[in-house]
Amino acid sequence: MMQAESELFAGPDRQRLVVIGNGMVGARFVEELIARGGNDRYDIVMFGDEPTGNYNRILLSGILAGSHDVEDTYINPLEWYEDNGITLHAGVRVTAVDRDAKLVRGDMGIIEPYDVLVFATGSSPFVPPLKGLSSHGTEMKEGLFAFRTLDDCDRMIGFVPKATRAAVIGGGLLGLEAARGLLERGLEVHVVHLRSHLMEMQLDAPAGHLLKATLEGMGVRVHLDKQTSEVLGEHRVEGLVFADGTTLPCEMVVVSAGIRPNVSLALDCGLMVERGIVVTDELRCPGDASVFAIGECAQHRGQLYGLVAPLWEQAKVLADRLAGRIPDASYTGSRVSTKLKVMGIDLAVMGDQDPADASDEVVTYSEPARGIYKKLIVRDGRLGGAILLGDASAAPVLLQAFDRGTELPDNRAELLFQLAAAEGVTGIADMPSSAQICNCNGVSKGALVAAVEAGHCTLKSLCDATRAGMGCGACKAQVQQVLELAAGDRMQTDPSVHYYVPGVPLNKADLVTAVRERGLRSVSSVFAALAGGHEDPGSKAGLASLLRTIWGKEYDDERDARFINDRVHANVQKDGTYSVIPRIFGGVTTAEELRRIADVAQKYGVPMVKITGGQRIDLVGVRKEQLPEMWRELGMPSGHAYTKSFRTCKTCLGSEFCRYGVGDSTTLGVQIERRYQGLETPAKLKLATAGCPRNCSEATTKDVGAVAIEGGKWEVYVGGAAGAHVRKGDVLVVVDSHEAVLTYMGRFMQYYREQAKYLERTYDFVPRMGIETLRSILVDDSEGLCARLDEAIDAAVDAYFDPWQEAVAPVHPSQFADALEPVGAGSAS
Amino acid sequence: MTAASIPLDGMVHYDLGTIDRIxxxxxxxxxxAGREIAVFRARGTDEVYATQARCPHKAGLLADGIVGDGKVICPLHSNKFDLAxxxxxxNACQSLTTYRTEISHDRRVLLWLSAAAGWSGST
Incomplete structure (x- = not known):
């Protein structure tokens, strides 16, 4: 339909432009072309083999590390293509180019004729030919990943819980970024590098060694001069074997051994291909006047580029040329410089790493204890190259000197220290307005100042308006400095970072006060009173949690404010089925209970019966409609394994049977779980009791735990974790009875309910408050709160009811309906 | 399944029952008519919206999402969509297909679908 229309309106000069590749360069080129009026000249067709619009690949490491959301990475959503009249074949792989007929052929029989063709096919991760990459010669072995696409990232994050140790093959920039992400997610990370120092593309040997020491200080294990020869494991990864005969056991392997330009299409259609697709200064493929190539796949004057800035420069030159703005625009190569963070460490590199000949002057400064290394290559009084590691404060000045080829001061130290020492605002203030701050999106200091003048006075709105800081994000600190300089008193911080939920402009303390003072007992009444009636869906579940904690039985429970799990009291799975986990107090069950569980599992054909880590049994893959009947037949209460609440109390055998036990951990665990079951909390609580310091039930790494010690005493731990974060809990108090354990645990939980942010786990809450402060408030009663906290937790315990009773009395007839049918149909209205 | 009759304008309407079913x-x-459709009821105003049932991202059931301010958040990965x-x-998902709805004088939810085999939505 779109094609027919465009043909209809096509003037005699109108041409068909086909772009193969919808990555950061292909899409950037089309954006630049449209900005130059390219729509008047061309009907634009794009092919992209990923199913989404285009996204910022540079930020993938942030997603892996958990510091960015997927949403942060999107550059152009699918609507953008539609709005600009671009035909996008998303998720369609191009299979052939016929240059004689001027046709591009894609999957599913798609054929697009072209007048002008642009290759922006990018590159693919290079996977070295190791033994044992695949299981049974077909798919990649489970646990083995490349790190290139959103999908890779997704699958890696999904796999992290199954691994404790990961190996990253390749110690280049991308490999180290992958290592950072996995380290942040709590894995033991090994970087295996073929060369004798890290990041040899960007760093010289001394800088590489310094970086290695800094990374090791952060907990990364680095193996240099190590050639991987084999991946162990039959179906899933079990380890690596190296050429020197040594091995490394691990459950996860990320291959980041460089990239290779995607050239096979170009090769197949007879274009000149060396390492990349060869292009002239016009970015044209020699021998075919209508075919161009840009990006990581293109080879220009013998050089391949992998950093975004030069590639976007190519996109701009080609857009100038094809839009007819500058018909003789040409690309003459880029002086490569980059400023980035490697695992949080500042790094700026430009030009040459090493002197070209004896006449080059080399200036170095090294401070290993702080991980700082600086090196300048001075050539004819000008900057030929530089490395700044650990302290990139001199980078803006050096980048300018490098880009413009200006003469350097005779006292070279000025470059490294004086300007750096003057630092911050002065450095930025001295820069001319043409100086580029954001190298990804090419935003100058002048453009930022203009945007501030136009009223963008928070960091977020300034970044949104100019796109500065929206690439790799390394320049954000400088954008902030420009903002401070230009806005002065008008500068604002974005207040929403302090809100309890995004849709109500109050922090938690003020929100609680407003809710109490105005008697707001339902989520909709909070929106009406405090948010102008806007029922922000992203704020509902957080408000529901808070109101239930404040009002207990008096809470006006509007079910639509709950996440689906809390509406149907089960955990939604990726296929829309649910899991049923009945409560088994303290992990102690009976033959009769087990038989009932088995009968129900069999009767309802439950696809998987799983023993959980919390000492109970999970029936997974259940349809919504089956839930109430299964609960009824189980005759057991809900285990609350789907919600932000007290989950379980794991126990070890303890003194009743265990020959080492010094305390009765099973009885205590059952008491704890009976009392606090289902208690609503800001984030989930997992508990355990251990009958002796051997800690078999892992009580020291639970949100709340109790460990029996000699002399009939119990240590009460809080703030432990052994999930994505691993943290040993802090001892809140040592007591000498089960009753006292229950009291202190309850008091801590109530304080946590009142003070923690929504979704803040205890392992963040306890260090944020400080264990000393918590002891003083909850044990020494320094603020006189204890009696009230104890009363409040009693009330919350009293308000408990088993949500699975809704099997008998659903709150709404459709509560457990999978799908309803119409009652009639017709034509009258 | 009730058979549907076809009015002049090529649209068929289905009676989904009273609004209280939601x-x-x-x-x-x-x-x-053998296809899944998600129907949403706004709190307070009782406006009704209809869209395709599953999220274009990973097929999450949108009807199980959290609704408010004319938007729905998918229960699986929190992608948000405008219901109207x-x-x-x-997010970079495709737009949801939406369908025309109407509340009758006796509070019944009427859903209008194209009678044509193409079964296209109103957007």
């Missing part, structure tokens, strides 16, 4: 502020999946236009909000 709890206020929630969604419900309906099976209409189907447009994705802050």
């Amino acid at each position: 709890p206020p502020g929630e969604g419900q999946t309906f099976l209409v 236009t189907g447009a994705p909000l802050g």
Whole structure:
């Protein structure tokens, strides 16, 4: 339909432009072309083999590390293509180019004729030919990943819980970024590098060694001069074997051994291909006047580029040329410089790493204890190259000197220290307005100042308006400095970072006060009173949690404010089925209970019966409609394994049977779980009791735990974790009875309910408050709160009811309906 | 399944029953002419919206999402959509197909679908 229309309106000069590749360069080129009026000249067709619009690949490491959301990475959503009249074949792989007929052929029989063709096919991760990459010669072995696409990232994050140790093959920039992400997610990370120092593309040997020491200080294990020869494991990864005969056991392997330009299409259609697709200064493929190539796949004057800035420069030159703005625009190569963070460490590199000949002057400064290394290559009084590691404060000045080829001061130290020492605002203030701050999106200091003048006075709105800081994000600190300089008193911080939920402009303390003072007992009444009636869906579940904690039985429970799990009291799975986990107090069950569980599992054909880590049994893959009947037949209460609440109390055998036990951990665990079951909390609580310091039930790494010690005493731990974060809990108090354990645990939980942010786990809450402060408030009663906290937790315990009773009395007839049918149909209205 | 008759304008309407079949502020999946459709009821105003049943991202059931301010958040990965236009909000999913709905004088929810085999939505 779109094609027919465009043909209809096509003037005699109108041409068909086909772009193969919808990555950061292909899409950037089309954006630049449209900005130059390219729509008047061309009907634009794009092919992209990923199913989404285009996204910022540079930020993938942030997603892996958990510091960015997927949403942060999107550059152009699918609507953008539609709005600009671009035909996008998303998720369609191009299979052939016929240059004689001027046709591009894609999957599913798609054929697009072209007048002008642009290759922006990018590159693919290079996977070295190791033994044992695949299981049974077909798919990649489970646990083995490349790190290139959103999908890779997704699958890696999904796999992290199954691994404790990961190996990253390749110690280049991308490999180290992958290592950072996995380290942040709590894995033991090994970087295996073929060369004798890290990041040899960007760093010289001394800088590489310094970086290695800094990374090791952060907990990364680095193996240099190590050639991987084999991946162990039959179906899933079990380890690596190296050429020197040594091995490394691990459950996860990320291959980041460089990239290779995607050239096979170009090769197949007879274009000149060396390492990349060869292009002239016009970015044209020699021998075919209508075919161009840009990006990581293109080879220009013998050089391949992998950093975004030069590639976007190519996109701009080609857009100038094809839009007819500058018909003789040409690309003459880029002086490569980059400023980035490697695992949080500042790094700026430009030009040459090493002197070209004896006449080059080399200036170095090294401070290993702080991980700082600086090196300048001075050539004819000008900057030929530089490395700044650990302290990139001199980078803006050096980048300018490098880009413009200006003469350097005779006292070279000025470059490294004086300007750096003057630092911050002065450095930025001295820069001319043409100086580029954001190298990804090419935003100058002048453009930022203009945007501030136009009223963008928070960091977020300034970044949104100019796109500065929206690439790799390394320049954000400088954008902030420009903002401070230009806005002065008008500068604002974005207040929403302090809100309890995004849709109500109050922090938690003020929100609680407003809710109490105005008697707001339902989520909709909070929106009406405090948010102008806007029922922000992203704020509902957080408000529901808070109101239930404040009002207990008096809470006006509007079910639509709950996440689906809390509406149907089960955990939604990726296929829309649910899991049923009945409560088994303290992990102690009976033959009769087990038989009932088995009968129900069999009767309802439950696809998987799983023993959980919390000492109970999970029936997974259940349809919504089956839930109430299964609960009824189980005759057991809900285990609350789907919600932000007290989950379980794991126990070890303890003194009743265990020959080492010094305390009765099973009885205590059952008491704890009976009392606090289902208690609503800001984030989930997992508990355990251990009958002796051997800690078999892992009580020291639970949100709340109790460990029996000699002399009939119990240590009460809080703030432990052994999930994505691993943290040993802090001892809140040592007591000498089960009753006292229950009291202190309850008091801590109530304080946590009142003070923690929504979704803040205890392992963040306890260090944020400080264990000393918590002891003083909850044990020494320094603020006189204890009696009230104890009363409040009693009330919350009293308000408990088993949500699975809704099997008998659903709150709404459709509560457990999978799908309803119409009652009639017709034509009258 | 009730047979549908075809009016002049090529649209068929289905009577989904009274609005009370959907709890206020929630969604419900309906099976209409063999196809899944998500129908949402706004809290307070009782406006009703209909969209395709599953999220274009990973097929999450949108009717199980959290609804408010004319938007729905998918229960699986929190992608947000505008219920009236189907447009994705802050994500790169495709737009949802939306369908025309109407509340009758006796509070019944009427859903209008194209009678044509193409079964296209109103957007």
